Amino acid sequence: MKKSKSLLAVTILVYIFLIGPLLVIMAASFSETNYLKFPGEGFTLEWYRQILKVKSFGSAAKYSTIIAFVATFIALILGLPAAYALNRYRFKGKEVIKGMFLSPVLIPVIVLGFVMLRYVVNRFHLPALPSLLIGHTILSIPYVMRVITSSLANFDFSMEEAARILGASSGYTFFHILLPNIKSGIVSACIMAVINSFNNVSLSAFLTSAGVSVLPIEMMAYVEYHFDPTIAALATLMMVITLGVMLIIEKTLGLQSVV
Numbered sequence: 310m311k312k313s314k315s316l317l318a319v320t321i322l323v324y325i326f327l328i329g330p331l332l333v334i335m336a337a338s339f340s341e342t343n344y345l346k347f348p349g350e351g352f353t354l355e356w357y358r359q360i361l362k363v364k365s366f367g368s369a370a371k372y373s374t375i376i377a378f379v380a381t382f383i384a385l386i387l388g389l390p391a392a393y394a395l396n397r398y399r400f401k402g403k404e405v406i407k408g409m410f411l412s413p414v415l416i417p418v419i420v421l422g423f424v425m426l427r428y429v430v431n432r433f434h435l436p437a438l439p440s441l442l443i444g445h446t447i448l449s450i451p452y453v454m455r456v457i458t459s460s461l462a463n464f465d466f467s468m469e470e471a472a473r474i475l476g477a478s479s480g481y482t483f484f485h486i487l488l489p490n491i492k493s494g495i496v497s498a499c500i501m502a503v504i505n506s507f508n509n510v511s512l513s514a515f516l517t518s519a520g521v522s523v524l525p526i527e528m529m530a531y532v533e534y535h536f537d538p539t540i541a542a543l544a545t546l547m548m549v550i551t552l553g554v555m556l557i558i559e560k561t562l563g564l565q566s567v568v
Contacts, residue, residue: 331548338541345538356542366543369527376441376523377506381499383442384449389495392454393487396461414451421447422515430516437521444512449502456501460494496558504551 333347338356340349360366388410395407413421422444430440464487472482488495510525517526524547532540 334541335545335548338538338545340538342538344536345541349538356538357546359537359539360543360546363531363539365522365527365531366524369522369524372438372441372521373507373524376438376445377503380442380445380449380506381453381502383446384453384502385495385499387446388450388453388498389457392457392461396458396464397466410454411451413447418448418509418511419515422512425512426515437516437518440516441513441521441523444516445506445509448509448512449506452501452505453498456498457491457494460491464490500555500558 337345337347337349339352339354340346341351341353341355342349391406391410395403425440425444429435429443435443468486468490469482472486473479477486507523508525509523510529513523513526517523522530528540528543
């Protein structure tokens with residue numbers, strides 16, 4: 310009984326630690342005061358309307374969305390076959406190749422950003438948008454591979470062999486047997502990659518330019534000169550959208566089945 314109470318107390322403290330700051334931000338976004346304050350005073354939606362008046366937010370949100378989805382798509386095209394090969398076959402150098410694909414997770418993102426700026430962007434004179442796409446794709450591949458690898462670990466590859474014995478082609482087997490069985494893992498991997506890309510700051514700070522910026526960088530720039538609750542409102546809006554997407558995916562695909 311004592312252990313159960315202690316575990317419950319620890320669980321509550323963990324939830325407070327994780328959710329508490331989010332609730333503070335949400336509460337501050339509705340305050341009538343023209344500066345960030347908790348607890349706030351009164352109730353207003355003015356700061357949510359103010360988001361639309363800051364033109365840089367709209368442009369940055371557009372670029373963030375484009376970069377996140379395109380980088381995730383490219384990471385999926387590269388990561389899915391790689392995860393399949395690493396799970397399906399045995400060959401020399403397998404662990405080395407796996408380590409190469411997952412290495413961006415081990416390297417500090419700020420180091421990756423500096424290396425890209427110094428040795429890729431400056432040397433080849435790449436514009437900001439393709440630079441961001443390359444950088445975010447590199448960051449997204451490990452997330453895609455790790456989640457899909459977990460799904461493939463639960464996949465029975467004998468189903469593929471049975472299909473081929475019955476005359477199914479490799480393409481048919483891949484698209485009609487493998488993909489339907491790991492679709493939850495693929496969707497989960499894409500969600501993680503999109504969220505990670507959309508919220509990235511460290512890498513984007515090195516690769517953005519005056520004409521092409523992403524939302525987290527614009528939010529940081531806004532806070533330098535403004536201390537009103539507009540940032541809290543925008544952060545709350547981003548949290549609600551993310552939570553809504555996760556709930557929809559959970560209800561439709563059942564992501565609880567993904568490890």
